Amino acid sequence: xxxxxIHKGEKKHLIITHVADDSxxxxxxxxxxxxxxxxLFCLEADAGTTGDVLLDIEQIGGHAETYxxxxxxxxxxxxxxxRTHVKHSVPDGKSNQLLKFAVRDEAQGAFIGELIVAPxxxxxxxxxxxxxxxxxxxxxxxxxxxxxxxxxxxxxxHGATTGxxxxxxxxxxxxxGIAPEEARRLLLAAFFHDVLTTLNEPEVEDRLQRKxxxxxx
Amino acid sequence: MLEIRNLHATIAxxxxxxxxxxxxxAGETHAIMGPNGAGKxxxxxxxxxxxxxxxxxxxxxxxGKNLLRMAPEVRAREGLFLSFQYPVEIPGVSMTNFMRAAxxxxxxxxxxxxxxxxxFLKLMxxxxxxxxxxxxxxxxxxxxxxxxxxxxxxxxxxxxMLEPCLSILDETDSGLDIDALRIVAEGVNKxxxxxxxxxxxxHYQRLLDYIVPDYVHILADGQIVRTGGKELALELEQTGYxxxxxxx
Numbered sequence: 442x443x444x445x446x447i448h449k450g451e452k453k454h455l456i457i458t459h460v461a462d463d464s465x466x467x468x469x470x471x472x473x474x475x476x477x478x479x480x481l482f483c484l485e486a487d488a489g490t491t492g493d494v495l496l497d498i499e500q501i502g503g504h505a506e507t508y509x510x511x512x513x514x515x516x517x518x519x520x521x522x523x524r525t526h527v528k529h530s531v532p533d534g535k536s537n538q539l540l541k542f543a544v545r546d547e548a549q550g551a552f553i554g555e556l557i558v559a560p561x562x563x564x565x566x567x568x569x570x571x572x573x574x575x576x577x578x579x580x581x582x583x584x585x586x587x588x589x590x591x592x593x594x595x596x597x598x599h600g601a602t603t604g605x606x607x608x609x610x611x612x613x614x615x616x617x618g619i620a621p622e623e624a625r626r627l628l629l630a631a632f633f634h635d636v637l638t639t640l641n642e643p644e645v646e647d648r649l650q651r652k653x654x655x656x657x658x
Numbered sequence: 659m660l661e662i663r664n665l666h667a668t669i670a671x672x673x674x675x676x677x678x679x680x681x682x683x684a685g686e687t688h689a690i691m692g693p694n695g696a697g698k699x700x701x702x703x704x705x706x707x708x709x710x711x712x713x714x715x716x717x718x719x720x721x722g723k724n725l726l727r728m729a730p731e732v733r734a735r736e737g738l739f740l741s742f743q744y745p746v747e748i749p750g751v752s753m754t755n756f757m758r759a760a761x762x763x764x765x766x767x768x769x770x771x772x773x774x775x776x777x778f779l780k781l782m783x784x785x786x787x788x789x790x791x792x793x794x795x796x797x798x799x800x801x802x803x804x805x806x807x808x809x810x811x812x813x814x815x816x817x818x819m820l821e822p823c824l825s826i827l828d829e830t831d832s833g834l835d836i837d838a839l840r841i842v843a844e845g846v847n848k849x850x851x852x853x854x855x856x857x858x859x860x861h862y863q864r865l866l867d868y869i870v871p872d873y874v875h876i877l878a879d880g881q882i883v884r885t886g887g888k889e890l891a892l893e894l895e896q897t898g899y900x901x902x903x904x905x906x
Contacts (some may be wrong), residue, residue: 613746615758616706617816618734618767628760631750631799 442466447475449502456480460492461520467495473502473531479542480640483513483521484652494523500534500562507536510639514656515548515580522551529562538569541636543629544636545576545657551583552639556599560591571597574632576625576657626654659684659855660725660824665716667704667855673701676880677716682824685852689866689891690859692877693899697860700745706740707733721823734760735767736818737823737854741813741830748800753812755802757819758781764820770784785818789845807838825849829867830838845870863895 449472457465460483460556470478475657479496498507507527515521527536544550550573558565559630573582606628614624630650637646659680667675675699682688692698697741704711705718707730725733732741749758762772762779773781786796789811791857800902801809827846831839846869850856858869866888874890875882878899886892 487852488785607746608746609746611750612708612730612868613742613748614759615730615754616734616740617756617820618731618763619756619759620731620763623759623763627751628748631748 442468442649445469447471447477450474451544452476452478454480455483457494458482459485459576461485461618462491463493463646464491465494467497467571468497469566471500471502471505471507473503474504475507475596476508478639479510480590481509481511481513481523482649483511483523484656485648486516486656488532490518491520492522494521495526496524497526497534498530499530500536501519501530503531503533505531505534507534509536509538509540510636511540512633512636512653513540513542513550514653515544515550516546516656517548518546519548520550521548522553524553524555526557527553527569527571528557528559529565529567530559532561532563532565534562534565534567536565536567536569537637539636540571542573543576543632543657544573544580547577547611549581549583552585552601554584554586554599554601556586556588556590556597558590558595558597561595562592565592565595565597567595567597571601572627572632573603574600575603577605577652599637622654626657629653629657659685659719661719663719665701665704665718667700667711668714669700669711674711678877678880678882680875680882682855682857684823684855687850687856687858687869688850688873689869689871689888690857690877690882691861691863691873691874691891691894693895694861696877697875698861699828702740702826702857705733705738705826706730723872727864731763732767733766734822735821738815739820739822739825741810741817741827742890743829743832745801745804745809745813747802747804748808749802751800753796753798753800754779754782757816758792760816761813761819765879766774771860781819783784785815788818788848790841801828806833807835810838810842811845812838814842814849818845818849821849821854823856825854826859826860827869829861830858831860831862839865863891884896 542550552571554569571584582603586599586601611624661781662678662680665678791811874886876884
């Protein structure tokens with residue numbers, strides 16, 4: 442377990458790319474006015490068939506901000522679980538989570554998103570979004586958003602969906618001469634696009650887009 | 659160009675096309691008209707290779723090759739273009755990336771080198787002008803947030819980019835006001851020449867005032883029941899589909 446305290450007014454950017462063997466286990470406490478941004482990329486190929494990610498984050502000082510952006514491609518027999526536990530213990534905090542997974546073959550993915558707003562954590566703004574696409578009939582994704590909101594003056598929202606590649610879009614692209622593999626690649630790049638743009642670094646985005654294409658090749 | 663012989667097709671076990679025969683030569687424009695449910699859109703979907711439909715009998719020869727044995731993307735690269743009745747929105751895929759993939763797939767098929775970024779953008783600009791498609795639309799995701807008229811203009815723009823041998827316009831006039839209809843039809847007419855052919859599928863005669871066909875076919879209950887010149891569309895306008903049974 443990695444234990445971290447982000448001190449008052451500090452900004453921290455955490456990029457997690459290695460998730461196999463449960464190596465990504467984080468407990469982070471945020472003091473007032475701190476900003477935490479986490480980018481989670483589950484793009485390792487054979488690395489570990491299994492891995493559990495834990496992001497246990499608590500805002501213990503007011504006006505803290507927490508951003509979690511993640512994407513993953515799970516193939517073969519991989520089994521990756523991501524659990525976020527975001528707790529707003531004090532007023533005026535913000536959090537936003539956006540996690541997207543594409544699951545293929547017989548891979549299994551799981552997302553558990555626990556979002557807790559303590560009774561006196563008024564004026565909290567918290568959002569959680571999880572979108573998944575299954576690329577083969579044997580792939581599975583388990584998603585479990587879990588919101589516990591004990592304060593009444595808050596703005597909270599969450600959404601979770603799991604679907605397939607849009608067949609009508611695929612046919613439309615094929616009718617224009619684009620091979621189905623290329624069409625799928627373009628559709629998945631589009632699917633992950635909003636997560637990648639949160640990096641604000643076009644060069645890194647391009648590199649990751651290539652890595653995503655490789656993972657699906 | 660295209661030879662359809664005794665084409666039968668089903669969807670979910672229900673027979674929609676019941677023996678279509680059609681010959682289309684280079685330089686020709688054919689209109690296919692008919693009431694709702696006659697099989698007009700099914701015919702275009704089957705020719706394009708939509709996997710929802712199953713061909714149960716017959717054959718289609720396109721430029722000397724067996725069309726039905728080709729994958730949809732190969733049909734497209736061979737020069738078959740379908741202007742969709744309902745163009746699909748593809749959020750997150752830019753028009754530019756979409757068109758570049760399409761144009762270069764066709765060029766590769768023809769043994770030509772891929773266009774570089776400069777050449778490609780120049781081509782986009784030239785073709786956009788043809789259908790008065792706004793530059794801003796070309797920068798957006800494919801069809802996302804486009805109005806009905808913009809979607810149809812975007813179809814003709816894509817047709818201009820890909821320069822197909824055979825274009826099938828499936829109900830291109832539906833949902834268009836008269837100005838958009840004129841722009842779309844003028845685009846189609848400018849693209850027409852002696853070496854390509856066009857199939858116009860429509861319910862109404864109106865579009866045929868702008869895109870004048872050499873032949874008009876009436877499709878009813880999965881078969882072509884009458885064929886004539888452009889005057890057949892006018893006759894139909896007066897009598898309605900009810901007056902044009904198989905007995906005629």
